[in-house]
Amino acid sequence: MKNKSREIEFILLGLTDDIFLQMVIFLFLFFSYILSLMGNFIIIVLTLLDPRLKTPMYFFLRNFSLLEISFTTVCIPRFLISILTGDRTISYSGCVAQLFFFFLLGITEFYLLAAMAYDRYVAICKPLRYPNTTKSKVCYQLVLSSWETAVLIIFPPLLLGLKLDFCAPKVIDHFLCDTSPIFQISCTDTHFIELTNFVLAMMTLVVTFLLVVFSYTFIIKTILKFPSVQQRRKAFSTCSSHMVVVSITYGSCIFYAKARVTLTKGVAVLNEPQVKEALKHVLQKTVRQHFDIN
Template sequence: MLSNETKITTIILLGFGDLHELQIPLFLSFLVIYIIAITGNILILVLVIFDHHLHTPMYFFLGNLSFLEACYTSNIFPRFLLALLTGNKMISFYSCLAQWYLCSSLVATECCLLCAMSYDRYFAICKPLHYSTVMNIQTCIQLAAASWINGFAVFLILLILLLQLHFCGPNEMDHYFCDYFPLLKLSCSDVSLMKMLSYFVAAIFTLPPFLLTLASYVYIVTAILKIPSTTGRKKAFSTCSSHLIVVSVFYGSLIIVYMLPKAEGKREMGKFSSLMYIVLPPLVNPFIYSLRNKEVKEALRNIIERIVHYTVIP
């Protein structure tokens, strides 16, 4: 059992501890980012739930995505902010494993949800006559459920295998949250197989959604370019532009982070670059959808009018 083998009970997340003079500015900056991200995503989720104009397949998936982003930021930021404010960088071993598992599972789930959203946009633009028949409520629920199940099932395999490793120290992790490869560095066991398995799992379960998303947009762009009128092309493109930007931000930030050289002297750069996929998608997604979609802006206006109405008139 793990309890009989593991000597590590707590892990110290070094974070940005060497930047002593910047701890408070970093805390204030990340606190503002967290508040904006969590508020924006919860607001989108509320609008999707309570405004009947947004009860469509695209916004059903957007509601799932916003809920996911809220969970994602709440899994990492509170512990990180506490460490910056108090200097307490310790986290229990099992809490560290749980944080990594939730973070990885939510990233995999987001890959699948973005794929489902691209599938929805493909039928809306390329097969409009079949759209209402194919993208019914049952199909949407099945696609969303499959995304969540796939995301959490994928990394459950790695979690179970991690629990079989022998962790005897050191207990310092040069990161600001619990990530997979920094965790492996704390193990005294042979982790070469675990490293290979992680690449295999990532390739099998996250590459196909990416390729399907890419293929969907190849067909979508091709279909849009075939529309004869400029007005028609603009109208068609506007129905998928927000999602295309979200996909670009999400995959772009991941690609930038994992294509950076992993040189030892660039560890700090690596930690800062990882903020791109930790911070950027949850922060900008609500703005992309709220600023570029008339339906969302109208729903927000209606909610505000209701609040003002019930506040002014008892």
């Protein structure tokens, strides 16, 4: 983007202008954010303090928790502050920074999941090699390579994005800086950068997903060869935390794509006067019943 664009300020429309709905959204996101912070901080502290958790699997899990804290902090706090203050403006540099860290942290998570799958593969399929293959140095290299890969992936679209000009009103139809609404307000041809983003996004999803699938294919085949049920159960239990994280992460991608449409429709419906009154009535009735019981 040209130098004059550095002085640009964007306006984030958010999700709704209704005060009541804004407070509902604020409370939901606030408590979700606090719970996420608490859960991930507990994981980090426990894996640092408990000697029994000084294993490669928990090292990767600790790094993933740190990524989750950073990722949610990039998105949620600023939106919560904008609801409280009513200030929806964001500077050009702030928007670029939010986009950069949003994609950097998100992409790093996917490659870290692939590294965690490799750790589980070696632990179960190559147990004799596990102590040497997953030494501390190797674990650090795998985490670092996840970050490096993410930087390399976002670098081309970032350079292209910095060249965008904005001729239309600088209003972003979102609660954060995201590529799609930013492209909509740009007067520069964005077809090439959109194609680049799509190719890189699909490459990240497909490559990391295939690495996870291949790892677990070999893991499951190996576990099924174990002679006793107890051994198989113990082996599966060592993969449970990673499998949950994988399911949530890849599931959230599908959810996010669907939620952008669904949430917009949902907020539009909730803005209807009859629906709004019904929601207020249900909440007031719930509060009264709670106090009557107490």
